[in-house]
Amino acid sequence: MIELHHLTKSYGSTLAVDDLSFKVEPGHVTGFLGPNGAGKSTTLRLxxxxxxxxxxxxxxxxxxxxxxxxxxxxxxxxxxxxAVHGGRSAYDHLLCLARSNDIGPRRVSEVLDQAGLAGVARKRVGGFSLGMRQRLGIAAALLGDPGVLMFDEPVNGLDPDGVRWIRELMRSLAAQGRAILLSSHLMSEMALTADRIVIVGCGRLVAEATVTELTTRYPSLEDAYLALTSGSVQYGGAR
Structure with a gap:
């Protein structure tokens, strides 16, 4: 579980996260939504x-x-x-991470296979496409077989097959009882993947509800998001 209790972060005169409280519970994909500058990335870093x-x-x-x-x-x-060393192979990148957390090399091979990268495991990451790097980043997140997972725009650079793979992976991980926090601007994918939604604006909590609750009140998740964040769009602030 992830728990935020009155979380606040200021950078000088900029209030990036403002008294933010919510929970990410096991067994759910919790979508994390907000306009640019809403404080989502800062929250993840905190x-x-x-x-x-x-x-x-x-x-x-x-x-x-x-x-x-x-x-x-x-x-x-x-x-x-x-955020990877372009001169290392995918296998060596994950192996370094694994060793730092007392994870064996067998697990490295397992997650490379799970992410569809077994065939390029020994190739240098510097030659990877954006989609391949996204898959490698997901493999790294899965490396320790954790109960809590956090993803920021994981479908960037992925083709339709990769997008579907991510969607099914997220839902299967939640079905195993893991807590998943997913930040994305893609409303269509969020509607298909998440079952709970947290919306922030200007660093503050705007809404916390299930997808079903939001789509009962509004025609779609996108309509709900636009209505709830209409007064929270800002530029030049925190991410």
Whole structure:
């Protein structure tokens, strides 16, 4: 489970995340929506300990991420598929991550196969397409077989087959009892993948509901999102 309690983050005079509280519970894909500048990426970074909150806290399984001894065994995350060493092979990239968390090499081969990269495991990442890098980032998130997973725009660069694979993967992981937090701007995919939705605007919670609840009140998830965030669009602020 992920729990945010009155999470707040300021960068100088910019309030990126403003007293944000919500939960990501096991057995669900929770969609994380908001306009550009709403604070979504900052929130993800706060959960993963990449930034320190100004106040409040973000907990994973009741603890701060930075206190986890082997974090990849509890939390898997894809925030930036480009954050890899281009000179390493896909296998070596994952093997370095695995060793840092006491994960054996067999698991590296397993996730490469699961992500459809077994055939290019020994090729350098620098020659990968964006879609292949996305698959590698997802393989890295799965490496520790964690109960909590976080994905930021995971379908970027993927072809229709890859998009369907991601959708089915997310739903199958949730069905196994894992907690999935999925951030995306693709409303059509979110409607097909998520069963719960958290919407933020200007760093604050705008709505928290099931997809069914939102699509009962509005013609579609996209209509619900546009209506609920109409006063929250901003530019030049936090992500």
């Amino acid at each position: 959960i993963l300990g990449l930034d320190a909150p100004t106040s409040g806290q973000a907990l994973v399984n009741g603890r701060r991420y930075t206190s986890l001894r082997r974090p990849m065994r509890e939390v898997g995350a894809l925030l930036d598929a480009g």
